[in-house]
Amino acid sequence: MKSENIIYHHATVTRNRRNQENGHKSVVLWFTGLSGSGKSTLAHAVEEELFGKGCKTFVLDGDNIRHGLSSDLGFDDADRKENIRRISEVAKLMIEAGTIVMTAFISPFKQDRRAARELITRDDFIEVYCRASLATCELRDVKGLYKRARSGQIKNYTGIDSPYEPSENPEIIIDTDLEKLEESVSKVINILKSRAIIGF
Secondary structure (H helix, E strand, O other): OOOOOOOOOOOOHHHHHHHHHHHHOOOOEEEEEEOOOOOHHHHHHHHHHHHHHOOOEEEHHHHHHOOOOOOOOOOHHHHHHHHHHHHHHHHHHHHHHOOOEEEEOOOOOOHHHHHHHHHHHHEEEEEEEOOHHHHHHHHHOOHHHHHHHHHHOOOOOOOOEEEEOOOOOEEEEEEEOOOOOHHHHHHHHHHHHHHHOOOO
């Protein structure tokens, strides 16, 4: 429950002023897909491209967030929902700071992704569905998590005993088991250009 004794403070240094100073607009690129689908790899590759052009960027990565902000959460449905809620709030703050934010989270449930889009607002939210078959993701599993999930050592693992609900209307679909990384990066950069978020 929110306290009744808090008042939202409106800053004099606005998002628009920050965007003008940065030379680009701020936005959230929401990368979603199974573990091993290439979300983090693509998000960081996009960041490298943007950062190299002088953009203000940041990647919010699933594992990193669970070391700190969400270190108190587990992996049942309720905790997954809360994790995505927290990330959505952080991403919203970061676009106010003028940043191109990339979030790399499985975010398996459509309802949670929809809630993130509504919080951040549709114009500021670009969903990037990193699509890859479960077989491909298991082959890429350098941590051995899928193997442990299949043997029962890990519970509530997405794709094994917890569902992933594929994106229905993402702004971009990246077939990461078919495309080269450079092609995928170009797709993301091109949508940023088409929306006049970046100008190069």
